[in-house]
Amino acid sequence: MLLTQAEENYLKAIFKINEKTNKPASTNAIAKHVSTSAASVTDMLQKLSGKSLIHYEKYKGASLSESGNKTATQLIRKHRLWEVFLFDKLKFPWEEVHDIAEELEHIRSDHLINRLDNFLGNPRFDPHGDPIPNAEGKFMLRNQSTLESLPIGQKCMLVGVTEHSVPFLQHLNGLKIKLGTQIKILEKQSFDRSMIVELDTKTQVTLSHSVVPNLLVKLI
């Protein structure tokens, strides 16, 4: 089926809300995601329901149907592959790739995205460490923990971030922390839940509680 850019954006929003909450996406939650009014969301939910892309019941929120899920997954695949292109090939900083990928993800050509995937070396993760579904829509899983959950003395490596805002990513830039950076936990302050860690550059940095829970790491 041929979907408009608007319809695609709603499906992606519902996907992300469903994924995070494991519940039907509420009208208001969707409205925030796509930056529009609740009334507009209701209109669109009725349309998407009519096209059998979502399951929707008045006042009960929306979740993706099988075909809606497939569409949303392909969109995420395109988004993340374009992010890899921008980051790896065009050398954009990781905090700038998302907005451009929001536009590129709507280019319609299976041929294009599969060649791009190949050109990039079939990457499994995007510049923020998020998994890239393959052409069949399968997400790659990975053993990962949040840095917060690890004990003093543990060594690990940054493999992802759960927060994608520009200020947060720039903050990490300032700390010289990026994907692949090795981290050893030296101290955990129970008072303010900050953490003192040593990086692979031998420098010590303090990570506040607005940083620590957003870092996904692999044990080493």
Next chain:
Amino acid sequence: MLLTQAEENYLKAIFKINEKTNKPASTNAIAKHVSTSAASVTDMLQKLSGKSLIHYEKYKGASLSESGNKTATQLIRKHRLWEVFLFDKLKFPWEEVHDIAEELEHIRSDHLINRLDNFLGNPRFDPHGDPIPNAEGKFMLRNQSTLESLPIGQKCMLVGVTEHSVPFLQHLNGLKIKLGTQIKILEKQSFDRSMIVELDTKTQVTLSHSVVPNLLVKLI
């Protein structure tokens, strides 16, 4: 100014018609270019005129204003750079790049297009031999002739095509003719204006009059 995709497409159409005819673009000519009705074109011409992107007088056709020209040139720059990306990097055949570039050209980010230009090695011509304007909008000129105008015995090299249709480009594929192919003129048939040429592969082929005038060559 922020333009819609539709507005951009109209500006590009007017640019191309102006370029080819050296006259204001007629409503009908534009309608053919953007595949729409004459009535819709009139509507849009009034809108573009209101935004000072074109010079337009009822019944007299349209031509680009300075700002309209700048916009159209940047679009062509984006279109042709994306074509180079698709052809050089993703290895698409030259007859498939145009349609995808029609979508990619509307992605808005100066940052992106300048990095792409750099990544591609600042190419001056696209996969069809058309010049790529630089960031300031300047087109590179080149000494070229149409194959038709050359005498028997002349050696030359294909540098561009004036026809971009899929069947035409596939026909050239079949003849093993691509940009860079060297051509020597062996015979010119005055009856049907066909031409017998020898390629750099030493093979001889006959080029009909629906092919010859569409080949742009450089003398060697």
Next chain:
DNA sequence: AAATAATTTTAGACTTGGCTAAAAATAACA
């Protein structure tokens, strides 16, 4: 269990970009 608050839906309107049919202007022809 009411009353109040928050969320969601409906109703009605607007903008963009398209359409067809009819009117007006221009071009071509006899």
Next chain:
DNA sequence: TGTTATTTTTAGCCAAGTCTAAAATTATTT
């Protein structure tokens, strides 16, 4: 120079996607 033919514009309509304001429903308090 009239008379046709063609082109262009106007007029009126439509679908998508948005909005605000009001009504309906559901959730939260007292």
